[in-house]
Amino acid sequence: MRFTPLTALVVAVAAAAAVTVHSAGAQSAPDRAKLLRAAADALGMVRWSDIGAGTTRLPAIDIVNTMELQGSGTIEGTGGSAKIQYHADIGYNPPAMRVEITRPGPGGAPQRTIQTVREGYAWDESEIGAGLVSGKGVATPAMAALRERLLQLWTLPYGVVKAALSAGEKTIVSTEGGATVITFPLTGPLAGITVRATLDSSNLVTRVETRSDSPALASLVTQTEYSNYGDRAEVLTDIKSPGRIVRRQNGRTVMDVEVKTWETNNPYLVFPVPANVKAAAPANSR
């Protein structure tokens, strides 16, 4: 075909029209990748560095792995409301969490529980790192609590962004009542649960709801609110963390914690699985 000025004009007009249609389409549905990037950026998760490597220009990556938070507040249990000290070690590579809750016991003596999860294993520790060295504490398998503990990890703001990115095309971004909402399914032991996260105008995760159509997973339907974001680490990192966490189940508040510190500099936290916990787990967990 000869490329005449008329042909060129027709091609240019057609190309311009195509761009207009594409843009209009893109505006009607929020761009998933762009929004997830914005949510990760808002938390300070996306970082790069060329320090010490002047010959590189590397892309940015998700730099959140381990975190440690300490706070205090109340939990609601079968015995009523109790004031607690809350301490959580968090890890995403591998996915793991150790939650230590201290509350006043009978006579005022503090009672401490340590609930740990890593990938397909859940267990309770009589002391930090129990069951790893002979004679040092007792690790009690708690496989029935596996999903509940993993859910706590993946419904933290960083877990939400990581899981939404990981879900790829299954993640849906929408606007509801002026707020941006991210909806995605969880996988692995949490398959069957859908997460619905609401972002504020700064793209920070402020509300996370979990849903399931399965009656077997009813106990995992929760609503968690995150507020008062800031950098609460002593080693400043520019990673934002919430200052208050409120978790509800069936409209009832089950935990309300004010965060004192949230160390985000990938601190040294490890979650080795004790041999007796591995042995007690079903074969498909190992």
Added chain:
Amino acid sequence: MRFAALSRFAVATAALCLLSAVMIAQESSQPRRTTNAPPKPSGATPRTADGHPDLTGVWNGLGDNLNGIPNQIANNGLAIESDSVTRDLSSGLLIATFPRNTTRPQNNEQAERAASLLRRVGSNRPVYKPEYWEMVHYLDHNSNEEDPSNNCMPAGIPRGGIPSYIGQQSTHLMFVYPGQGGLIATQTMYRMIPLDGRKHTPLQELDGTHTGEAIAHWEGDTLVVDSWGFNTNTWFDQIGGYFHSENMHVIERFHREGNTLTWTATVNDPDVLLEPWTTTPRVALLNPRPNALLPESLPCSERDLGHVVTKEHH
């Protein structure tokens, strides 16, 4: 406080100027790498008269930092394979990767905070006995004051990583690790390592040193350097507060393939570790210039630590 703030400003300004100058100089000579995946080997592997691979050479071909010393940051356990794929080399987990969305350079504070996070994000961590978890956590958290290689002390083994120069004879090897002045001040280190079949001195007869007593042997085409007899004045990795006891035993493996040298170290310290720990493999590239030399290290003179006012890592 005012003096400290001024000093930090001066240090930051000087560092930025130096970094900029180096970056401009390097930018004009070679394109920047956009991945940190290990380089692919090329060329033949030279061999000595006795048939073993010849490791002799200046191993700073990646030219990653001020002295061209093989970079530790790019080997933190993550392989950035492209603009969209990053893999944790230990766990295999894919790490979300994003194109840079700005051409504006980070300021010194932003860059240092990011570098500190990146150095710690990998999953390959030594597992200490539980009674030491809090101590390691504390040492890393307070590394500005606690890091034993600050104040111009030797990095030690295996923290030194891949030597920048290896000289190989039939009976011994010479390893050279140039020190660095400036913001990360460490002392130049060297090791003379026998390769003559001798045995280790019994541990209880050794006075501990920063580099220990090293003895090398060949396992096929892999050079194995076996070291013990360390003092406790070093950490065994670049970050993390990874202290050790006098019973640390380190096995390093060097494997040359063409113009690349792959290194791993296994640390066994039953006094403090729950299990032996092996570093993520690091790969160095041979300096391609046949007349390559190591530049003189800047004199090590630590003047910054006294002015550090926060726990941010540098």
